[in-house]
Amino acid sequence: MQNGDKESPHGKQQGDLFKPLLRDIVSLRHAMVKLANAIDLQSFKDGLAASFCVKNGRPSCPVRLMVALHYLKYASGMSDEAVLDEWLENLYWQYFTRGIYFEYEDPKLLELGERLFNQKKSDKRKLYSIHEPQVECIGKGKAHKKIEFGTKVGLVTSAKTNWIVGAKAYPGNPYDGHTLKSVLQQATKILGFEPVMAICDLGCRGHNYVGDCDIQVVNRFRKRVSRTLCRWWNRWSAIEPVIRHCKSEHRMDRNQLRGRIGDELNVIFAAAEFNLRKLLRAYALFWHPFFLFTFLQLVLQLQKRYSNRFGKERAREGKNLSLKGFSFSHLAFA
Structure with missing residues (x-):
């Protein structure tokens, strides 16, 4: 965001060729301007510095911006989205949040754009998506697909029947061994x-x-273990088709829900849908012989009924034809 770290917008500020300065277009007699100059935001910054530190999650917005937006939210009785929409249109709200230039876009998008512009190749926490900043680059270690972009997921399936009994999303791309405890x-x-x-x-x-x-x-050293344990090891590869089905048929490969909560919900929905489809398939296989037997009986009954009906009609038609032929012959020989 372009409002920098200065606590007062009346200090020395460098002009921008394409953005007007707020101090040049607002009225200093406005109540919002007087309130912004009277509030000491440095005390808020010192008190909330621990919650907005660099090591606590992704880079945050300036403290003065968050404090001012929360004040405007509760003073006006608006929602978060409505406050941001009003902030884009109201010059005095931007001045109250210690803005320097008149901004035309959401401050979150401006912050993400600045982060994307300043990131380097050697940075660990890179920004791969503007709309989903929590997206990570996950190394697959496979020849056909070396990396994937998204959130790491842990799945637990049953040994024999492949029911999904555990599904959890892990933001931040943690080590696989550190996810085993929570998923179990x-x-x-x-x-x-x-x-x-x-x-x-x-x-x-x-x-x-x-x-x-x-x-x-x-x-890879399977000759050193018993045959029974080796059989269970071979059974482990059965989880791979489960993962592929969840990705291709149950929308795990492309999440339509927003944020980290959306990632967690999408994993749960995909696992539940996989189990439900597996259950419906089992019911279909179980009831298939009964429905097939009932259908065949119905077809045989209908065939027998219509064959008897058509047989009687054909017999009547044959009898009528024979009578007509007899009368015709009688008349011919008369």
Whole structure:
């Protein structure tokens, strides 16, 4: 945002060729201007500096801007969206928030644009999307797709039937092993009991799970384990088609919901839809023989009924034809 870190808009300010200065177009006798000059926003900045620090989440807006917008929100009785819309049109509101230039766009978009302009190749927290700033670049380690943009997701499926019993989104692209504890806790809460064994890939080495569940990390040295355990290791690859189905058929690959809450809800919706479709397919397979048997019986009954009906009509027609032929022959020989 272009309003900088100065607490008073009446200091030395550098002009902009395309943006007019607010101090040149507002009236100094206006009540909002007098109120802005009377409020000491430095005290708010000192008191809220810990909540708006650089290391606490993504880069925040200036403290004076957030405090002033909250005051305008509760003083006018508007919603967040209405306050931002009014802020774009009201010069005195922008002056009250310690703005320097007259802004034509949302301050959040201006901040994201400045962040995108100043980011470097070596930065860790890069901005990949203006509308979804929480999007991360996730390394896949595969030849056909090295990276993906989005939010990391953890899935837990049953060993034999592939029901999804745990699904959770992890913003910030954490290490895979650090997600194992929370996703197993979710699976335990859903199942009602703790799993006996959890089979994971090599990404879960050095996990943070502590409990009674036996964590098996699948590696390449399968000749050193027993045949039974090796069979369970081979069963681990069954989670891959579940992930593909969730992405291609249940909208996990393209989230239409906004924000981090939208990412978490989208994962839950995709997992629930996968289980529901699996349940409907099981019901269809179970009832298919009964419906097929009933349908065949109905077809046989209809065929028998119409065959009897058409048979009687054809017999009547044949009898009438024979009578007519007899009369015709009788008359011919007369």
